[in-house]
Amino acid sequence: MVLASFASLIAPFGGFFASAVKRAFQVKDFGDIIPGHGGVTDRFDCQFIMGAFANVYFNTFVKIKSVSSTKLLSTIITRLTVDEQLQLYENLGEYLGNISAPS
Structure with missing residues (x-):
């Protein structure tokens, strides 16, 4: 129309x-x-x-605009302050350390 x-x-x-x-x-x-x-x-x-x-x-x-998860995470992380990025890094390290590997 x-x-x-x-x-x-x-x-x-x-x-x-x-x-x-x-x-x-x-x-x-x-x-x-x-x-x-x-x-x-x-x-x-x-x-x-x-x-x-x-x-x-x-x-x-x-037109469908696709956004990849990599691009989305990159955008989010680059907008964080340095302290917030370090806190995210530490939290991810703790989280991934607590996940048991599949057997």
């Missing part, structure tokens, strides 16, 4: 933006690749905007 709404309401303004750029530089069209159609960018200006929006939307709301 979000992509469809953006495509129907906002993306068409890509054509208006392209026309404004052409008028500002006093250019009739952006190229002669497609005769009579004003060039390739005149045919795809809305698609450029839609593609950029879809990319931002996907990376912001859809």
Whole structure:
């Protein structure tokens, strides 16, 4: 629904933006690749905007960001003070020393 709404309401303004750029530089069209159609960018200006929006939307709301336990622990430990890190080290040493090895 979000992509469809953006495509129907906002993306068409890509054509208006392209026309404004052409008028500002006093250019009739952006190229002669497609005769009579004003060039390739005149045919795809809305698609450029839609593609950029879809990319931002996907990376912001859809893409699953995975965090490894190593990265998480590293972030937590580096934010501790030196005294807190030493206390954590001692506590882990005691905890691991009390665990009996499997037989």
